[in-house]
Every structure is written in C-alpha cells, then in structure tokens.
Amino acid sequence: MKLHSVLVTGSSGLIGSEAVEHFDRQGWEVHGVDNNMRRMFFGDQGDTLWNLDRLRKITRKFVHHELDIRDRGAMENLFRSHQFELVLHCAAQPSHDKARDIPILDFEVNALGTVNLLEATRLYNPEAVFILLSTNKVYGDAPNELPLKELESRWEYARPQDYNGINENCRIDRTLHSVFGASKASADLMAQEYARYFGLKVGIFRGGCLTGPSHSGVELHGFLSYLVRVAISEGTYSVFGYKGKQVRDNIHSYDVVRAIEEFTANPRPGEVYNLGGGRENSVSMLEAIAKIEQMSGKKLSWRYVDENRRGDHICYISDLTKFKSHYPNWRITISLDEILLQIIANQTKRLQDVGAT
Numbered sequence: 001m002k003l004h005s006v007l008v009t010g011s012s013g014l015i016g017s018e019a020v021e022h023f024d025r026q027g028w029e030v031h032g033v034d035n036n037m038r039r040m041f042f043g044d045q046g047d048t049l050w051n052l053d054r055l056r057k058i059t060r061k062f063v064h065h066e067l068d069i070r071d072r073g074a075m076e077n078l079f080r081s082h083q084f085e086l087v088l089h090c091a092a093q094p095s096h097d098k099a100r101d102i103p104i105l106d107f108e109v110n111a112l113g114t115v116n117l118l119e120a121t122r123l124y125n126p127e128a129v130f131i132l133l134s135t136n137k138v139y140g141d142a143p144n145e146l147p148l149k150e151l152e153s154r155w156e157y158a159r160p161q162d163y164n165g166i167n168e169n170c171r172i173d174r175t176l177h178s179v180f181g182a183s184k185a186s187a188d189l190m191a192q193e194y195a196r197y198f199g200l201k202v203g204i205f206r207g208g209c210l211t212g213p214s215h216s217g218v219e220l221h222g223f224l225s226y227l228v229r230v231a232i233s234e235g236t237y238s239v240f241g242y243k244g245k246q247v248r249d250n251i252h253s254y255d256v257v258r259a260i261e262e263f264t265a266n267p268r269p270g271e272v273y274n275l276g277g278g279r280e281n282s283v284s285m286l287e288a289i290a291k292i293e294q295m296s297g298k299k300l301s302w303r304y305v306d307e308n309r310r311g312d313h314i315c316y317i318s319d320l321t322k323f324k325s326h327y328p329n330w331r332i333t334i335s336l337d338e339i340l341l342q343i344i345a346n347q348t349k350r351l352q353d354v355g356a357t
C-alpha cells in the first residue's frame, strides 16, 4: 500500500517540527526541508539543530533534506523525485523587526521561496494540497484602527461587535505592514493566485501568535517562548510601548497542525483563514509576565521602553469563526495556562541540558 506523503518546509522550526511529529505518528512518510537559517537570522539562540536531533530520535519515517527554499533547482529536483499529497510550507524569515535589516533576504525567503514551492507543486504535483503559513501582519496596522478601551492590565475592543476579534475581511493594503508583513503579504497573494488562477488546492492560514515548547525563542521572534527563557535564565526582558497592555492571542503548535490536518482532508482551494488562540487564549504583556512569574516561581526582571515597535498591533485577537464554521471538528484544545506550563518545563530542561554539557 502506498503511504501518504507530506513535504514540510521549515521542518526544524516550531510549526514544521510539530507537523513532522504529528504526520509521522499517523504513519505518513514525512520529508522535511530546513537549512537552519533561523540560526543565521538570530544567532545561537535561534539554532534549531536541537529540534532536528529530537525529531530524528522520535520519528519513524522522517527524511530530512538540508536544502534552501530559495534554490529553485533544488526544490524542483525534490518535487521531480517525490510525489507529495501535502506540501506544508512553514519555512520563513519570521520576524517583523529583523526584516528591516535584511529586506532583500527577507523577500527572497518569504516571497520568492514561496513562489518556488508553488511553482514546483504546479509543475510536478498539481494534485497536492498546499498550505501556506501566513501571518496577521498581512493586515499591517489596520487592526489598530478599531476603537479600543484601556483596562487595568490590557487594551480591549471598545465595541461589542469587535469582541471576537479580527476577521478575514480586514483590508490588507494601504496600511503599514513592516517589511516582513509586506513580504508575507506577497506570498499570501501569490498562494491565493495559484488556487484561483491555476486551480491548485491551496489554503492560507494567517497566524496570530503561534507558540509551543519546540520554539527556539529569541527576542525578535517567539514572544512567550522568549519571555519564559528570560524568566528562567534570570535575564531582563524589554517591553516595547503601549504601556505593556498590548494583547496577543496564542495558539499551541499542535492546534495549528490539527487545523492543517482538517483542511487537508477537505481542502477549500483559495480560502484564507485567521488562526490564533482566539479570545480564550489571549493575554497582554503585563498579564503574561504575571502568569509566568506565578507559574515558574521566578520574579521576572523587565524594563519598559516607551516606544512601540513600528506597525505593532495594540490588540490583536484572531476571529476563528470562519475556520470553525468550515471545519466544525476543530477547536482549541490547549489552553494558555497549559501552553505556558509546557514551555516552562521544556525551557527548564533545555537550560539544565546546556548546564550539564
């Protein structure tokens, strides 16, 4: 019997590695592409080799390819020699702030890398389901136009009709995206086009804060993971602007992969979905710090910088209504507290492992 086969790009990263583990557990043949470029972007703390080693130990049918998605020839060779049922594209330069220092590299990885994969799929694997991990930064700072009210520990939407958060009707142009948001918006639009124009089975997920224990969290990307790391290693965390009351909705990588699995089983070509933790998993910086201090038993040292990151969202909660209505079997299964407990346990262990070597 022929095995189901999936290609996961960014397979040593947070979402990619969760997908590798998940589909391997389901008996799929899993091919991963990752060149550890996260280390190049963010230095040693962004190194993902620990995660690749972990995957090699726990999986059964995982084949790793150390390839660069910018290398069109290498991508085409991979697609020529394998047939994939699912192409799950998670490789990216993922940081809003980092992109301003490397705009060309950011665009090559995020936009061109995506087109390389879409085109290889169109040429060699047109029946495959293709999923792009996009981002809520495609909306730029348009979500900040909603009226807000200031509560004691967080910003909150002022109007009852905004309670569920930002839906897919938010506009994506005429806003300040950041360089990263613009390169991801390019990828997002091209992915939609490969569905609408070429008829590929493409789905696009615009992530809120995607998180979990397998994140190689760094200051510029992976907010909860990095916050926990700073707390445990007794460093100092910087909070940028908005009085520390900015709100993020956090989703565990497992729930992201479950959404991908639902879409793969019943693809709706060309659809875009907002995917985050929704209101129940939303938290402000101040609230996250208080929770982590309480759970880890460590007092976090942090400083306030009275300038927000350019184009940063003030209150962003993903409205999950559309995805839930198309895929009623899906729901958030991992609460914010459980996410934090898992990250604390993992970061504590990783710190002990480093200390022991």
Ligand SMILES: NC(=O)c1ccc[n+]([C@@H]2O[C@H](COP(=O)([O-])OP(=O)(O)OC[C@H]3O[C@@H](n4cnc5c(N)ncnc54)[C@H](O)[C@@H]3O)[C@@H](O)[C@H]2O)c1
Pocket: 009, 010, 011, 012, 013, 014, 015, 016, 033, 034, 035, 036, 037, 038, 039, 048, 067, 068, 069, 070, 089, 090, 091, 092, 093, 094, 109, 113, 133, 134, 135, 136, 206, 207, 208, 209, 210, 211, 215, 216, 222
């Ligand atoms: N984590 C979040 O909060 C978040 C939020 C919204 C959207 N997203 C999107 O979800 C996707 C996955 O994010 P993540 O958090 O797992 O990121 P991650 O940085 O943990 O993983 C990305 C992986 O891609 C690899 N990579 C980068 N450039 C590459 C290249 N040129 N060739 C091959 N591999 C390369 C990196 O080494 C890394 O292992 C990305 O597209 C990201 O933009 C993430």
